[in-house]
Amino acid sequence: xxxxxxxxxxxxxxxxxxxxxxxxxxxxxxxxxxxxxxxxxxxxxxxxxxxxxxxxxxxxxxxxxxxxxxxxxxxxxxxxxxxxxxxxxxxxxxxxxxxxxxxxxxxxxxxxxxxxxxxxxxxxxxxxxxxxxxxxxxxxxxxxxxxxxxxxxxxxxxxxxxxxxxxxxxxxxxxxxxxxxxxxxxxxxxxxxxxxxxxxxxxxxxxxxxxxxxxxxxxxxxxxxxxxxxxxxxxxxxxxxxxxxxxxxxxxxxxxxxxxxxxxxxxxxxxxxxxxxxxxxxxxxxxxxxxxxxxxxxxx
Amino acid sequence: xxxxxxxxxxxxxxxxxxxxxxxxxxxxxxxxxxxxxxxxxxxxxxxxxxxxxxxxxxxxxxxxxxxxxxxxxxxxxxxxxxxxxxxxxxxxxxxxxxxxxxxxxxxxxxxxxxxxxxxxxxxxxxxxxxxxxxxxxxxxxxxxxxxxxxxxxxxxxxxxxxxxxxxxxxxxxxxxxxxxxxxxxxxxxxxxxxxxxxxxxxxxxxxxxxxxxxxxxxxxxxxxxxxxxxxxxxxxxxxxxxxxxxxxxxxxxxxxxxxxxxxxxxxxxxxxxxxxxxxxxxxxxxxxxxxxxxxxxxxx
Numbered sequence: 236x237x238x239x240x241x242x243x244x245x246x247x248x249x250x251x252x253x254x255x256x257x258x259x260x261x262x263x264x265x266x267x268x269x270x271x272x273x274x275x276x277x278x279x280x281x282x283x284x285x286x287x288x289x290x291x292x293x294x295x296x297x298x299x300x301x302x303x304x305x306x307x308x309x310x311x312x313x314x315x316x317x318x319x320x321x322x323x324x325x326x327x328x329x330x331x332x333x334x335x336x337x338x339x340x341x342x343x344x345x346x347x348x349x350x351x352x353x354x355x356x357x358x359x360x361x362x363x364x365x366x367x368x369x370x371x372x373x374x375x376x377x378x379x380x381x382x383x384x385x386x387x388x389x390x391x392x393x394x395x396x397x398x399x400x401x402x403x404x405x406x407x408x409x410x411x412x413x414x415x416x417x418x419x420x421x422x423x424x425x426x427x428x429x430x431x432x433x434x435x436x437x438x439x440x441x442x443x444x445x446x447x448x449x450x451x452x453x454x455x456x457x458x459x460x461x462x463x464x465x466x467x468x469x470x471x472x473x474x475x476x477x478x479x480x481x482x483x484x485x486x487x488x489x490x491x492x493x494x495x496x497x498x499x500x501x502x503x504x505x506x507x508x509x510x511x512x513x514x515x516x517x518x519x520x521x522x523x524x525x526x527x528x529x530x531x532x533x534x535x
Numbered sequence: 536x537x538x539x540x541x542x543x544x545x546x547x548x549x550x551x552x553x554x555x556x557x558x559x560x561x562x563x564x565x566x567x568x569x570x571x572x573x574x575x576x577x578x579x580x581x582x583x584x585x586x587x588x589x590x591x592x593x594x595x596x597x598x599x600x601x602x603x604x605x606x607x608x609x610x611x612x613x614x615x616x617x618x619x620x621x622x623x624x625x626x627x628x629x630x631x632x633x634x635x636x637x638x639x640x641x642x643x644x645x646x647x648x649x650x651x652x653x654x655x656x657x658x659x660x661x662x663x664x665x666x667x668x669x670x671x672x673x674x675x676x677x678x679x680x681x682x683x684x685x686x687x688x689x690x691x692x693x694x695x696x697x698x699x700x701x702x703x704x705x706x707x708x709x710x711x712x713x714x715x716x717x718x719x720x721x722x723x724x725x726x727x728x729x730x731x732x733x734x735x736x737x738x739x740x741x742x743x744x745x746x747x748x749x750x751x752x753x754x755x756x757x758x759x760x761x762x763x764x765x766x767x768x769x770x771x772x773x774x775x776x777x778x779x780x781x782x783x784x785x786x787x788x789x790x791x792x793x794x795x796x797x798x799x800x801x802x803x804x805x806x807x808x809x810x811x812x813x814x815x816x817x818x819x820x821x822x823x824x825x826x827x828x829x830x831x832x833x834x835x
Contacts, residue, residue, distance in 0.1 A: 363686045
């Protein structure tokens with residue numbers, strides 16, 4: 236699909252995923268009565284697999300900025316809680332109506348719709364609870380900054396707004412500016428937060444923080460563009476969810492606007508640009524460089 | 536319905552409601568494209584009226600502990616955002632399936648289900664964003680405490696857990712212990728947070744904080760017990776939502792367990808107990824005392 240070679244250390248990716256999974260199992264609240272069902276649904280959704288790219292971004296960004304692993308793991312777990320909440324709600328019949336997720340029944344299929352709504356709500360809430368705890372960072376100012384930033388990334392000008400926009404976008408005239416903004420809100424904002432979290436935790440100086448932010452913006456957009464390509468080209472089996480829905484629904488995507496070849500070129504250019512932002516970080520950023528390449532190669 | 540006389544200053548209640556409404560209109564995020572619809576739904580739900588009891592608890596508790604109005608108003612707005620989110624999600628067809636709320640169409644009826652899910656998600660997120668902002672309190676430790684506390688009140692061991700429990704409770708054998716726990720989670724936790732928020736903002740000493748907490752626990756439970764009585768006795772017109780559902784669904788309530796007379800006595804006792812907790816606060820707590828009485832009188 237792409238010609239970029241990535242040397243991403245798959246063990247590093249898997250190792251981080253395993254650690255984050257252990258962490259959020261520990262962070263899940265304990266139920267004592269019938270409310271156990273919502274904990275079961277949260278666990279089911281969280282443990283359904285996935286590459287854990289956002290937590291990996293947090294961990295690698297934390298490493299660059301010299302942040303301790305226990306802080307980073309908590310933020311990584313919070314980010315994956317939030318990502319999982321968004322998948323559960325997006326899969327609901329009233330939203331994207333997806334019965335499958337990562338090759339398994341979606342939460343509302345495995346349990347029911349009410350449980351899916353509540354499991355999403357509880358995961359979102361839990362993410363903020365994790366960030367506010369002093370175990371995440373000794374300085375409460377840093378914790379508040381993480382919370383503020385994450386809330387903005389998730390709200391009307393971020394993920395929720397992006398999802399609303401996307402639901403209303405069928406048969407709308409979307410030009411490059413609008414579609415880019417849509418994707419920055421829907422997918423980009425949380426990826427940028429994940430990448431920048433290490434800089435916040437490490438109280439990085441502004442120049443270094445802007446560099447990681449630049450990386451994150453480009454990677455976030457490339458990620459969404461690759462999703463559009465996967466939706467166009469991939470099979471359900473490869474992608475693990477229903478594909479070809481955008482084309483059927485007449486929804487504008489990068490592919491429908493620019494065609495497959497142009498879209499590939501855009502993704503490749505964004506990835507080079509992303510990697511360029513990391514020039515100042517030397518060898519420590521090698522995993523982030525390879526992750527960027529991996530992201531556009533992920534279908535293969 | 537009850538014989539307790541309340542001298543609640545209705546102007547004070549209405550004044551606080553008006554100020555809080557102005558505040559959250561200011562705090563609502565601005566949309567620039569199709570995502571405006573989710574802001575419209577948030578506005579519709581927030582401005583649908585209601586007595587604003589939770590914000591009033593925040594404001595009065597803040598007054599007792601000498602907290603400035605601008606801090607208190609922000610926390611009051613956050614609490615009302617969170618309360619509104621819970622109403623929107625609870626009204627969904629997959630949950631309590633209520634088409635009316637405060638005499639108006641519920642959000643999923645006025646807009647659609649997807650917009651209702653997203654508006655709830657965005658209000659929950661916005662509440663945390665409001666609390667994390669330094670305008671809420673100069674000390675970030677206080678902000679983190681508010682966030683932590685609110686998240687716990689809303690999560691699996693609070694509101695979401697209570698709603699899950701409630702949905703699964705039909706035809707379950709519920710004794711007084713289980714039903715009391717259910718109500719503490721579902722309604723009580725947010726009322727306790729609202730009442731205690733002033734003590735947190737004012738960094739109150741432990742003894743005074745425990746007193747307001749005691750008040751809040753009793754008021755919270757009395758509030759739910761009165762809801763059960765209203766559901767049994769009130770008309771839809773008075774209550775502004777569908778009533779008589781608990782009896783039809785065979786769901787255990789305080790009324791079904793103890794009968795109307797016993798339940799009234801319980802509510803009255805809880806209110807006396809609540810007021811007793813305020814003994815040390817003198818005249819400053821007069822509104823809170825009257826609010827407690829007002830809560831069990833609210834159907835008339």
